[in-house]
Structure formats: structure tokens, C-alpha cells
Amino acid sequence: LQSKFPAMGTNIFTIMSALAAEKDAVNLGQGFPDFACDPKLVQAVTDAMTRGLNQYPPMTGVAPLREAISAKVEAIYGRRYDPVAEITVTAGATQAILTAILSVVRPGDEVVVLEPCYDSYVPNIELAGGVAVRVPLTPGSFRPDFDKIGAALGPKTRAIVINSPHNPSGTVWSEADMLRLQELVAPTETLLISDEVYEHMVFDGAQHQSAARFPGLAARAFIVSSFGKTYHVTGWKVGYVAAPAPLTAEFRKVHQFNVFTVNTPVQYGLAAYMADPKPYLELPAFYQRKRDLFRQGLQRTRFKVLPSEGTYFQCVDISQVSQLGEADFCQWLTREIGVAAIPLSAFYGNGFDQRVVRFCFAKKDVTLNLALDRLARL
Numbered sequence: 001l002q003s004k005f006p007a008m009g010t011n012i013f014t015i016m017s018a019l020a021a022e023k024d025a026v027n028l029g030q031g032f033p034d035f036a037c038d039p040k041l042v043q044a045v046t047d048a049m050t051r052g053l054n055q056y057p058p059m060t061g062v063a064p065l066r067e068a069i070s071a072k073v074e075a076i077y078g079r080r081y082d083p084v085a086e087i088t089v090t091a092g093a094t095q096a097i098l099t100a101i102l103s104v105v106r107p108g109d110e111v112v113v114l115e116p117c118y119d120s121y122v123p124n125i126e127l128a129g130g131v132a133v134r135v136p137l138t139p140g141s142f143r144p145d146f147d148k149i150g151a152a153l154g155p156k157t158r159a160i161v162i163n164s165p166h167n168p169s170g171t172v173w174s175e176a177d178m179l180r181l182q183e184l185v186a187p188t189e190t191l192l193i194s195d196e197v198y199e200h201m202v203f204d205g206a207q208h209q210s211a212a213r214f215p216g217l218a219a220r221a222f223i224v225s226s227f228g229k230t231y232h233v234t235g236w237k238v239g240y241v242a243a244p245a246p247l248t249a250e251f252r253k254v255h256q257f258n259v260f261t262v263n264t265p266v267q268y269g270l271a272a273y274m275a276d277p278k279p280y281l282e283l284p285a286f287y288q289r290k291r292d293l294f295r296q297g298l299q300r301t302r303f304k305v306l307p308s309e310g311t312y313f314q315c316v317d318i319s320q321v322s323q324l325g326e327a328d329f330c331q332w333l334t335r336e337i338g339v340a341a342i343p344l345s346a347f348y349g350n351g352f353d354q355r356v357v358r359f360c361f362a363k364k365d366v367t368l369n370l371a372l373d374r375l376a377r378l
């Protein structure tokens with residue numbers, strides 16, 4: 001068989017999780033919690049199954065879930081999305097992003113991504129026949145460089161993809177950043193895909209600046225989030241897209257022939273569980289404590305600990321610890337030290353190696369402490 005995608009390899013998360021399992025290493029690579037979700041959430045899904053809610057739901061998602069999403073987004077970001085015409089339930093953020101891109105990007109269109117970026121964006125753009133225009137985030141700080149972003153916008157630009165809180169760096173865009181972006185795109189037709197899956201993991205009292213808060217951005221945005229991150233159920237693969245009606249209409253044209261619908265009882269369970277805002281309101285403090293425990297422990301190592309303003313990721317500079325490149329270091333660390341991490345080079349098209357690796361701290365304290373004990377030996 002002649003490969004259609006000869007250059008496309010297996011994604012880094014699959015590779016590192018398989019190696020971690022094989023070597024029985026503590027897996028701080030792929031981002032997922034190793035602790036249980038709230039039993040009430042499991043009960044809510046079980047109740048839905050028991051009530052017989054087990055057949056195809058509406059293509060757009062079950063009404064109670066779309067209504068719960070709408071109410072929540074309006075309560076925290078102050079913009080109302082019509083649950084009928086502007087919210088679509090998806091099979092996680094991954095499908096939401098792919099579907100958004102497929103629904104608006106034509107062959108030859110340019111889509112701006114800010115590197116380092118999540119590994120699915122560029123392949124998604126290329127699957128649509130588009131051209132990814134890679135704009136670097138500021139080296140070292142990973143903050144947006146608006147002069148460079150502005151320079152990348154041109155007549156062929158169809159969309160820009162942003163991601164705050166940011167995987168892998170943990171940076172969080174400020175209100176000023178969002179206003180600056182709003183100003184830059186105002187004279188253009190550029191659409192926005194705003195990947196906000198870590199919206200509830202923002203630390204030190206900062207606020208998540210959803211594109212929904214900014215009318216000039218919201219009017220052109222597909223806002224993507226994921227219940228997997230917020231409710232500790234990454235394996236359930238349910239998320240959503242909120243977008244103005246004309247964008248949602250285009251999105252659904254592709255969605256209906258992509259997954260068509262998403263797991264019914266999980267949708268009803270999530271809808272019931274969302275009535276209580278406590279779980280997501282408590283999430284920043286929950287993860288900030290884990291971040292601080294992990295960062296404190298890293299002081300015992302020779303890693304240089306970089307900032308983590310949001311997400312459940314902590315990046316470290318490895319240059320005082322090893323002469324290896326990032327990818328080799330992660331392999332070595334998993335095999336020899338028993339801790340898996342992700343090389344930042346996996347988030348760059350050219351494999352740029354800045355001697356920085358990413359750890360996930362969405363783990364039980366005992367898991368983090370075990371990893372820290374191993375890392376302290378380096």
C-alpha cells in the first residue's frame with residue numbers, strides 16, 4: 001500500500017504511554033488524571049442508562065446538555081449561546097477542532113497556528129487541504145507575539161487557532177492579549193478556533209479569558225471545550241463547540257457525517273451533573289495545590305522549573321541534568337529512571353529542541369511523590 005500520509009507518524013502521547021506501561025514507569029507524560037472522577041458523575045450516567053437513554057441522541061447533542069452548557073457559558077463569560085442553534089456536543093475537543101477546521105478551511109486556505117501547539121492542529125489543517133502558517137510564540141516566555149501574528153495574517157488567511165491555557169507551556173493569555181488579538185483580526189475576515197479545554201485550570205487568582213467575553217472575537221469564533229479535562233474523565237471523550245449560528249450551521253454539516261452523534265447516557269449524565277457549579281469552581285484550587293506540591297518537589301532536582309499559570313502541565317529545562325536532546329531524554333528518563341515525560345519538540349513542526357520537557361501533574365499526591373523521589377536522584 002502506498003501511504004497517503006508517508007510523513008505522518010504515531011503521536012507522541014501514544015508512544016510515551018506505551019513505553020511507560022512497558023517499563024512500569026510513573027506516567028507523567030500523556031495528560032490524564034490517575035484518580036477517580038466524582039462518583040456522583042458516574043451515578044448520573046448510570047441513572048441515564050438505567051432509564052433507558054441508550055439510543056441515538058439528536059445530531060447536535062441532547063437538549064438538557066446543550067442547555068446546561070449555554071447556561072454555564074453565560075454565567076461565567078457573559079455571552080449567551082442559543083442551545084438550539086449555537087451549541088453542538090462533540091466526541092471530545094479533538095473531534096470538535098477537526099470538524100471546525102474541515103467545515104471552514106478550503107484547499108489552499110492558510111490557517112495560523114502558534115507554535116508550540118497541540119499536535120492535532122497542523123494535521124487537521126492539512127487534512128482539509130489548508131496550509132498551516134506557523135508563528136512562534138515568544139521563545140522562553142511562550143507569550144503571543146502580536147507583531148508576528150499580525151504579519152502572518154494575509155488575504156489567504158482563513159482562520160487562526162489559539163489555545164489558552166496553553167498546552168504544553170502552561171501560559172495563560174491576559175485580557176490585554178485577547179483585546180490585542182481582537183484588534184488585529186477586526187479588519188479581516190479571519191475566523192478563530194479557540195481551544196479552551198483547560199478553561200477551569202487557571203492559577204494564582206487569574207481569570208480565564210474566554211473568546212466568549214470579547215464580542216469581536218466571539219462573533220468569528222468556534223469555542224471548544226472538553227468535559228474530559230474539567231471532570232477528570234478524559235476517556236469519555238465528550239466536549240462541545242459554541243459558535244454563532246452561521247458558523248454552527250457549517251460545523252454541523254460536517255459533524256453529521258463525521259461522528260453524527262455522541263454517547264447518549266454520558267450526555268444526560270453530564271447535563272444532570274452540571275447543575276452543580278462546585279466541581280468546576282473548585283478546580284483551580286484543586287490543581288493549584290497539585291502544581292505547588294510538584295513544583296516544591298522539583299526544587300530537590302536540578303531541573304530549572306518554568307512557570308505554570310494554568311493547565312495541568314509543568315515544563316522544566318533539562319540542560320543542567322542531561323546532555324541529551326528532549327526526545328532522547330524522555331526515552332531515557334522513562335526507561336532508566338522510571339518517569340515518563342513529553343518532549344516539547346513534539347509540539348513543533350520542525351522538531352525544535354530547546355531542552356524543555358513537559359510533566360503532567362494531574363496525579364494522586366502519592367504518584368507525584370513517587371515521581372519526585374525518582375527525579376531527585378538525577
Ligand code: PMP
Pocket residue numbers: 031091092093094095118163167195197225226227228229234237238239
Ligand atoms: N486540545 C488540547 C490543547 C488538549 O490538550 C487536548 C487534550 N489532549 C485536546 C485538545 C483534546 O481533548 P479531548 O480529549 O477532549 O479530545
Ligand code: GLN
Pocket residue numbers: 011013014029030031032167
Ligand atoms: N491532551 C493530552 C496531552 O496533551 C493527551 C492527548 C492525547 O492523548 N492525544 O497530553
